Amino acid sequence: MAEFSVEYVQALGEDGAVDEDEAPELDDESLRETYRLMKLSRRADERAVALQRRGELGTYAPGIGQEAAQVGSALALGESEWMVPSFRESAAYLARGTPVHRLLWYALGMEEGAEVAGSNFPPSIPVGSQSLHAAGLGWAQEMAESDEATICYFGDGATSEGDVYEAMNVAGVLDAHTVFFCQNNQYAISTPRRIQTRTETLAQKAVSAGIEGIQVDGNDVLGVRAVTQDALAKAREGDPVLIEALTYRRSMHTTSDDPTVYRTEDEEEEWGTRDPIERFERHLLETDVLDGESIAAIEGEIEETLADEIDLAKAGREEVDPAEMFDYVFAEMPPELRRQKEEWKSENERGGKEEGFERDE
Amino acid sequence: MAEFSVEYVQALGEDGAVDEDEAPELDDESLRETYRLMKLSRRADERAVALQRRGELGTYAPGIGQEAAQVGSALALGESEWMVPSFRESAAYLARGTPVHRLLWYALGMEEGAEVAGSNFPPSIPVGSQSLHAAGLGWAQEMAESDEATICYFGDGATSEGDVYEAMNVAGVLDAHTVFFCQNNQYAISTPRRIQTRTETLAQKAVSAGIEGIQVDGNDVLGVRAVTQDALAKAREGDPVLIEALTYRRSMHTTSDDPTVYRTEDEEEEWGTRDPIERFERHLLETDVLDGESIAAIEGEIEETLADEIDLAKAGREEVDPAEMFDYVFAEMPPELRRQKEEWKSENERGGKEEGFERDE
Amino acid sequence: MTNELRLVEAIRQTLDEEMARDESMVVYGEDVGVNGGVFRATQALRDEYPDRVYDTPVAEAAIIGLGVGLGAYGMTPVAEIQFASFAYQGFHQIQQHAARMRSRTRGTLNVPMTVRMPYGGGIRALELHSESFEAGYAHIPGLKVVIPSNPADAKGLLASAIRDPDPVMFLEPTRLYRAMRESVPEGDHTVPLSEAAVVREGEDATAVAWGGMVPETLSAVEASDASVEVVDLRTASPMDSATIVESVRKTGRCVVVHEAPRTGGLAAEVVARINDDALYHLEAPVERVTGYDVPFPLFAREDAYRPDSERIRRGIERVLSA
Amino acid sequence: MTNELRLVEAIRQTLDEEMARDESMVVYGEDVGVNGGVFRATQALRDEYPDRVYDTPVAEAAIIGLGVGLGAYGMTPVAEIQFASFAYQGFHQIQQHAARMRSRTRGTLNVPMTVRMPYGGGIRALELHSESFEAGYAHIPGLKVVIPSNPADAKGLLASAIRDPDPVMFLEPTRLYRAMRESVPEGDHTVPLSEAAVVREGEDATAVAWGGMVPETLSAVEASDASVEVVDLRTASPMDSATIVESVRKTGRCVVVHEAPRTGGLAAEVVARINDDALYHLEAPVERVTGYDVPFPLFAREDAYRPDSERIRRGIERVLSA
Ligand SMILES: Cc1ncc(C[n+]2csc(CCOP(=O)(O)OP(=O)(O)O)c2C)c(N)n1
Ligand SMILES: Cc1ncc(C[n+]2csc(CCOP(=O)(O)OP(=O)(O)O)c2C)c(N)n1
Ligand SMILES: [Mg+2]
């Protein structure tokens, strides 16, 4: 009656060999920039986790291990095309030009970190819910006869939420210009992939929407880039695609999480050997795109950037005015809310000092 | 990487020919009972619509044209197995032994019509939502190591709701003993099947849950029976199945609906020639299971039953005590609710007469 | 110039005019296209704007969630949820995203969506087709909740809702869709959101109602000997409590009427606002004439559940004699 | 015999004891198995009852909806929603089915499900991890809404909720999970639902609070010179207004405290109940000390949003001096 299949793509093998049929055409500069972004993301995550451990940051969800999936895909997107992330997309944000201090602001509990700059949605906490916004953007692009597309990130866990199925289904019906990019990092907090669903792949979820589903080695930044480029090309014509990138969350779910409770060291080590940055670095060294010196230069620049950005983040934190929470509820402040704001101010700003705003940690 | 397919089953062709490989083994008595139930359902629907037209019934959703899908599948279910219907399953209820007056009570706006008798859930109005209850029942059967299963009905429109995807997915993970029976009657109110989803079939929605999906000619009562029997056998072992029965809603969505707005006479006529009852009747006549006389006897009996049941329904309607709306909110009535009930009674039962309870039509 | 229209016709006309006015406006929902909506509120709209009126799959979370994306892209989404109860399927999208998008992004993203939905009882509808959840929505900061009670307001409020840059839940009383034909201003006509209307002046007591309860309240007041001021709230949130408070300061007595269950209903908020700003003027406890604390029953028991003019009249009498 | 336990430990112990008591009880939800729950409320439970503790996919509508089926089959479902805000994903299942099943089937089907969920602010959590929607649930007839404020009540109320034949939304204040260690009765211990507790007696004013606001209220009262009676509501719905009314009749003044936004919050219902039955005893308007009408902000602004003992103290002073 009807037949379906799911393909698997890998361009840069674990052994460092490149399948030229699958690899995207990228000049050396692009390759180095890809590498730099992956390293920047890794180090930003590491610094963020360290800051959190010292009590200087709120809960943080590192993407360590997922840099290829995020950077490879985000770089395939045009600057004015829309990116709709979940909550673990630091690497994708960085690839889209978002400065590190904005990510830190969000992790400092500041709405300032969720301000929309460029065509990037803010982080979305409710699992899978943002997929519908991406379908909406993609539908708008179709209605506007735009030749642009939208990419949406979510995880393996999100594929169990009704929203994600609805999003793929309506995207299919409405010819939305949407690429659904699922980072299957094997876990939803403690819950392994096999407990999310009985399926062999997550890519096959696309079959239920009548759209294309494809699997890619998510630790292979070249494969991810190529598959996403193809998918975006189709999406721009009104054919949404679901990509499943097979990867691994190498660190904790968030800084509140202890992965040793639910997974083995063996497993973590096994995936360690497939680290996306190491694999890509080996390749770039072998092909002389990078050498020890240029790597050291990149690393040095990253450390400097991070130092500056962390300072910026802390400085911004000092500036937070809590009374602004009243200011953005509606375009115009209704009278009762104005009254509440006045109440708040009269109680908290006696003599100019802002009370009730010490962190109690 | 992974391959999937969806099969299509038909046992009794439109030409009346039977594919012995696909047909279930049923004795003549069962065949006649199947026929009787289909006819009963058809006539009950017709009478209900007529009653509604005379203002004697509320909104009613007839299942005319879907009798093979419902009766064929419901008869495959064991008596103590669970049936979880949507809102158009009169035929399935009748096949499960529910008397007509109970269905009419529901259409008279009486909770009495939604009382649970036997292993049948009440009608479910929110599209697709009941699929999760069926997954819960099927999961309970798995946990109880029961050799029973649950069948759940929903329509083509329901396959767009997140609940249905979630239900199939959790059923797959939890080895729920659930058969999801989708009556694809081509429309969700005015919305044709092709606007619900970009897929070729609805059966392929199963692929997203890693469970089996199969398509059957839903106007072929023998094919439906066979496919459902197979599916139930699998479900009883912990393998849920999605069945898509291809059928057609021959009359209106509900008595509030006017199908001429959104579909052509040609289309209706085309499906008219595939009517499930006529097809089955031809087959039973050709195979001498029925003759003109026995058909007349069945028809006579049905008219008598309906006359009695409509009387019962009307009599029950007269008995409705509105004050009972307070009685079933909780197992025990909380004080404030008791106060509200007293208030209601004091205002409405002066001198024993119940005010505020005339129908204003 | 005015026009005699039914409430549902006023809705349809407004959609039409707003689409003409705003080329970025899109109307979508279940059966709003070919079928023109199950109540015909979008009748023939698709013929006029074939590229901006869409039938969607049966998926309410999607209907709401898509609007968040459309809004971000610069469109003006006007969605229909077929019956108010089915907005619950998309409740998470309303609460977690539509209502919060402006505040969580400090105004860099907003959701100019209007979600139209028929609500309320009184038409002998199917199960779950008669509920009122205005109180639940009013408890969600960032949402506006608007409920017209007559054709002219339906037009003026809907136009304001569509033009409003924030998300509006627009609840249309099914009972009133075809209940009356009244004059509706032609051409551009807006009624500001968050302004209640004193639809009848009085001295002895204040009756506050909205949507489907306004006609019932007016006829209760007409049946009463007392001089009762009637406030049509029109916008449930942000609420114009000033108008209510002013009236209650004058009358000293108040009845609040709604169809939703009493506990946690919006009448409680009205009582609380009166408590805040007019307590010392109260001569009697505020009366709540509401649905009971039971799930809205199927229609055989609907009349017993839903406040009618007789019950409202009794409430007015109680508050006058207390 | 009593035991010194934290609130989350009391929850865990109760789940354990109830599972031992009722073989048909099943605990399920996201990460409740191997991980023992993100707050460790189900820690090691799966080791003890491997066939009755389940990790589920990330699907809240499913978590609620499955419970309807489990209940119909005769099981006692105890579901965990990882954070209260994510129950919105299953809101339709709560409103349309769990809450209504008994009334719509005239008692022939019921949903003996308990839905546990951490709620409320004060722990510098991520976005959407701090909300309180007790008022929304309390407005849904057929649901019980229970909120403990200390370890002993957590045990007693949870046991009652699990044994209750009707659906219970059981809101656990994350702020208090590990805030104190208090004695909890060993063995069978139940606290009846729908009974508020006078946790401190007083003469000058009444303070009503629940969940995470109870300790803040107690410390505000301790900081005040006045004699303030503190009522811990414990069950938000069906509400024990008799205890509140009795207290307010005595004190004539009242402050109601909650974390949720003010408009449409449960304080409004408390005010309305006082209006109904104690208006003539009121010497001042009831004060509502609540969250503001803004979406619960990210944590850098959380302390400015969430009532603390200082704000509550000011509210008490206002009501005393009015
Ligand atoms: C609707 C919803 N339910 C539950 C949660 C709690 N939660 C946060 S992350 C998470 C797991 C998500 O897993 P996955 O989609 O695989 O993304 P990952 O964390 O692996 O990036 C859960 C259950 C949530 N944030 N939203
Ligand atoms: C959640 C929800 N959304 C919308 C509706 C309104 N509605 C009732 S039936 C229906 C169409 C259902 O179509 P389908 O699932 O194909 O079932 P059919 O009516 O064809 O039997 C809709 C949209 C509803 N009852 N529930
Ligand atoms: Mg994951």
Ligand SMILES: [Mg+2]
């Ligand atoms: Mg259909």
